[in-house]
Amino acid sequence: xxxxxxxxxxxxxxxxxxxxxxxxxxxxxxxxxxxxxxxxxxxxxxxxxxxxxxxxxxxxxxxxxxxxxxxxxxxxxxxxxxxxxxxxxxxxxxxxxxxxxxxxxxxxxxxxxxxxxxxxxxxxxxxxxxxxxxxxxxxxxxxxx
Ligand code: HEM
Numbered sequence: 001x002x003x004x005x006x007x008x009x010x011x012x013x014x015x016x017x018x019x020x021x022x023x024x025x026x027x028x029x030x031x032x033x034x035x036x037x038x039x040x041x042x043x044x045x046x047x048x049x050x051x052x053x054x055x056x057x058x059x060x061x062x063x064x065x066x067x068x069x070x071x072x073x074x075x076x077x078x079x080x081x082x083x084x085x086x087x088x089x090x091x092x093x094x095x096x097x098x099x100x101x102x103x104x105x106x107x108x109x110x111x112x113x114x115x116x117x118x119x120x121x122x123x124x125x126x127x128x129x130x131x132x133x134x135x136x137x138x139x140x141x142x143x144x145x
Pocket of ligand 1: 040043044045046064065066068069087088091092095097098101102103105133136137140
């Protein structure tokens with residue numbers, strides 16, 4: 001169904017919580033990714049020395065990725081659909097990102113948000129992130145060649 005104002009608020013408030021402790025949350029995220037997909041170590045240029053919370057490149061990347069999903073929530077609320085920047089298509093095409101990897105990243109995003117917000121977490125918040133992620137993933141795949 002349509003993406004509601006409430007859903008957008010849930011994504012925005014948890015995005016703020018995520019950013020509020022970026023070093024720890026980005027480490028949580030990349031640990032989850034590597035547990036499911038050890039090969040991601042070679043995919044992400046900044047994971048050469050493993051998951052290091054004090055690595056600014058890792059934190060910057062997590063901020064971009066989660067920020068892009070948050071942007072999808074804003075797009076869903078304001079225009080009912082999500083369009084990805086062409087650059088995102090070319091980056092992920094170049095890295096040969098696969099559908100199963102999109103599923104791994106999704107699971108890690110949802111779990112990281114859950115940890116980041118603590119007792120503020122609820123199913124509705126989870127579903128809002130899931131909808132936004134799915135819409136952005138579909139938009140990125142559309143621009144991949
Ligand atoms: C780069 C977002 C899924 C692997 C990026 C960038 C963004 C982004 C914003 C940075 C582009 C730039 O430099 O301007 C997303 C979003 C995703 C997604 C929103 C899902 C909806 C994935 C998946 C993988 C992946 C599933 C594979 C596991 C990468 C890699 C880079 C990248 C390897 C380059 C990182 C580097 O600089 O080393 N992504 N991504 N992404 N993404 Fe994704």
